[in-house]
Amino acid sequence: MESLSGPLLKIHKYGDPVLQRKAKPVKDFAAVKSLVPAMFDLMYAEPGIGLAAPQVGVSLRLAVVDVPVDGRPNPMVLINPKIEEKKGRIASTEGCLSLPGISVTIARAAVVRVSALNELGFPVSIQADGLLSRCLQHEIDHLDGVLMIDHLSLTEKFKAQLEIRKRKKDGTW
Ligand SMILES: [Zn+2]
Numbered sequence: 001m002e003s004l005s006g007p008l009l010k011i012h013k014y015g016d017p018v019l020q021r022k023a024k025p026v027k028d029f030a031a032v033k034s035l036v037p038a039m040f041d042l043m044y045a046e047p048g049i050g051l052a053a054p055q056v057g058v059s060l061r062l063a064v065v066d067v068p069v070d071g072r073p074n075p076m077v078l079i080n081p082k083i084e085e086k087k088g089r090i091a092s093t094e095g096c097l098s099l100p101g102i103s104v105t106i107a108r109a110a111v112v113r114v115s116a117l118n119e120l121g122f123p124v125s126i127q128a129d130g131l132l133s134r135c136l137q138h139e140i141d142h143l144d145g146v147l148m149i150d151h152l153s154l155t156e157k158f159k160a161q162l163e164i165r166k167r168k169k170d171g172t173w
Pocket of ligand 1: 095142
């Protein structure tokens with residue numbers, strides 16, 4: 001594992017095997033203590049509304065999320081999160097820091113209830129709809145090695161891969 005401290009964190013992009021690996025549960029909370037604030041810093045700097053540990057090269061079940069409520073920050077730490085309940089289905093557009101410049105429209109559950117532990121190891125339960133629901137599902141997918149483009153049809157996925165290749169070539173990746 002690479003160093004977990006701040007400035008050395010960087011976003012791992014599509015194609016990096018760490019993004020396709022199923023991440024391991026966090027057992028040692030002390031070991032991830034410095035990772036959480038470093039991930040928030042990187043997420044806000046990008047900027048993004050969610051960041052999963054595999055995206056910084058750490059294959060652990062941990063993600064940070066901040067989907068503002070009425071313009072106010074709403075930071076959340078999700079350790080070993082689990083989707084307990086899903087309701088409805090809604091298609092919307094999303095992006096991913098590991099797939100810069102790529103935006104895809106995919107269907108996800110409209111409402112979810114997620115259980116997780118926070119950075120202190122206390123259980124939290126989150127009921128979410130709208131953007132937060134989508135963001136939670138996207139981040140939890142990352143912990144299972146699933147990327148947003150994995151939800152696309154083969155044709156759509158191929159189109160996204162062409163776009164990625166183009167971006168790599170012209171240096172906008
Ligand atoms: Zn992502």
